[in-house]
């Protein structure tokens with residue numbers, strides 16, 4: 381199938397993108413088009429106007445701040461993978477990016493597009509949620525910042541209001557004492573995960589997180605994160621209690637992904 385007719389306009393700045401969108405339902409932003417493109421082709425989305433953010437320099441910058449690094453929403457997965465960007469973490473962002481699909485997708489797909497699309501199986505969605513990231517939004521009412529735990533409201537659902545776009549993503553800085561682990565189960569390379577887990581231990585800041593992804597709703601932060609990471613709680617028991625809506629075989633897969641992400645955190649190796 382081919383997409384329906386639409387107009388494509390290029391935004392030169394963040395403000396221009398917001399005004400071109402104009403809060404209209406029939407206008408949609410597009411960045412790498414890796415998720416929106418297939419939806420247009422299948423006519424699951426039929427916008428009359430697409431506002432292209434991908435060439436907007438303002439959405440492609442990196443700003444270093446005291447406790448965080450702010451990444452423009454239109455930076456591609458490949459740009460993170462290639463390691464040319466300042467990393468808020470001890471080298472984890474390129475490792476996350478290189479796990480996304482394959483290079484052709486990574487060359488076009490953007491971090492902002494991935495978060496806005498909010499597929500619970502997507503790599504940035506689960507890992508940045510665990511890393512305590514937030515998104516900076518720009519819209520007709522001005523700018524606001526919202527933590528990812530509140531931004532994701534369901535599978536493919538976010539707190540983005542009409543005409544709002546993600547301008548940037550703030551990733552808290554993590555020191556050398558912080559540890560991270562990530563595990564996803566895919567049937568084959570380049571496919572979306574069937575179960576995934578991202579784990580953070582940052583004792584310096586007293587932050588511990590274990591986040592379950594690929595669960596067909598917004599990623600869930602599991603309770604007892606520190607106890608899970610320190611081996612004082614059993615992933616099977618915690619997953620059983622925290623994700624009762626999953627069928628038993630999916631819960632088992634999720635518990636194993638959690639255990640492997642924790643093992644990766646301890647060993648310094650993630651899959």
Ligand SMILES: Cc1cc2nc3c(=O)[nH]c(=O)nc-3n(C[C@H](O)[C@H](O)[C@H](O)COP(=O)(O)OP(=O)(O)OC[C@H]3O[C@@H](n4cnc5c(N)ncnc54)[C@H](O)[C@@H]3O)c2cc1C
Pocket residue numbers: 408409410411412413414415416417433453454479480481482485488489490491492493494496497501502503504540544545546547570571572573
């Ligand atoms: C074959 C294939 C395999 C894939 N495998 C994986 C995988 O393994 N892991 C993974 O994580 N992802 C995977 N993806 C998805 C890919 O990472 C996409 O890049 C990503 O989901 C969307 O980014 P995009 O820039 O292409 O967004 P687009 O497709 O341009 O847009 C997606 C949605 O976000 C909106 N949007 C885009 N940018 C913004 C913004 N700045 N503010 C507000 N709304 C915005 C659009 O309106 C649209 O609704 C795969 C895609 C393909 C085609």
